[in-house]
Structure formats: structure tokens, C-alpha cells
Amino acid sequence: MQSGKKNTNCWVLEISDKGTYEIDPLTGWKGMLDSTGLITLKFNNKGDAIFYADKNGIDYEIVEDTKKKVKIKSYADNFKYKRKKTDI
Secondary structure: OOOOOOOOOOEEEEOOOOOOEEEOOOOOOEEEOOHHHHOEEEEOOHHHHHHHHHHOOOOOOOOOOOOOOOOOOOHHHHHOOOOOOOOO
8 A cells, every 4th residue: 555645745834832731630540631632733934834833933843744655556566476475
């Protein structure tokens, strides 16, 4: 299976502060007091993301995307006469 590249041409701004958790005494579930760590913003280009972070006083770190090699695969290759056999 090969993953597609649709909707991958955007810059994402994630808040790294995950906040503090509070345990509900009745159910024992964890809950957050501050939900800003759950927010993810998408931008069309890197400049808009940096401008928004600077404007709102958000510390940021730029992580460039690495280029991935795509190996073209075909289902028919499994049935070739001289295929590479693998032990499963």
C-alpha cells in the first residue's frame, strides 16, 4: 500500500505545552484544565505560520519535511516468473 500526498502541502503550528492534568474523583478520568495544547493550526505557507506565531507570542521551531523516496510497486510483480522470493 502506498500513501498519497494529498493535503500535505501545508505548514502546521502545534502548541507544545500540553498543560496539566486533573483526575476526576468520581470517574478517575484525566481531564485538562487548559485546552490550548489540543489546538492545531494549518497554514498555506511558512511565512504565514511564522507571522502568526510572532504576532501571538508563541515560541516555535521549524521542522522541514524530508523528501521520501517512492518505490513504485505493482501487484502484478508478485506473479512474475523471476521474482525475488521472500520467506514469510
